[in-house]
Amino acid sequence: MFELSQTFHFDAAHTLRRKDASKPELRASRRIHGHSYTAEVSLRGEPSPETGMLLDLAVLRAEIAVVREGLDHHHLDEVPGLGVPTLENLCLYIHRALAHLPGLHAVTVWRASSGDRCRYAP
Template sequence: MFELSQSFYFESAHTLKRAVERNEADGSRRVHGHTYTARVTVRGEADAASGMVIDLATLRAAIAEVRERLDHHFLDEVPGLDVPTLENLCVFIHRAIAPAVPQVAEVSVERLSSGDRCCFRP
């Protein structure tokens, strides 16, 4: 069994409606942006003929499509994303990629500058 990952980044702005009464929450209520790094991991056996779990061109094409929907967009307005949390970004990316790449075993999204990371394993 193999796992193969492809990472990509996107830069986006969003807001978060939070009930928490702290200084950090005040900033997240305003429009602000992040550089996100996402990783899509596929799992499976290597094909006997090709030696690959998946052709990387297939994976990269699926990633390019979802990246186009997120990069330099206001996440609050991305159809199908709902509230732009790390958790929802993971699920959104998975749902966008899984039809073309059913071997997706994990999607993670992180903001390196703040040390936040979320991982979704369907």
């Protein structure tokens, strides 16, 4: 069994409408703010006997480029189908957008500056 991964980066802004905004650090997230994100898409399976590849990386990169275009330098609150712009929903959104890829196994999204990371592997 092989796992093939590709990472990509995007910068985006969002807000979070937290119910308990009594603490200053929670109130701040209600204002529009941005992050630099890194995402990793992982495929799992056996390579094709003809090509020796699980999936041609050029194909994977092209598919990811479409998803990245819809997120990079966007206001995530306005991205159709994303929902509340949390790390969890970003993982799910990317996974759904790439669900047609053979062997799609997991999507991980993180923000290195804050150490936050989320992984979706259904």
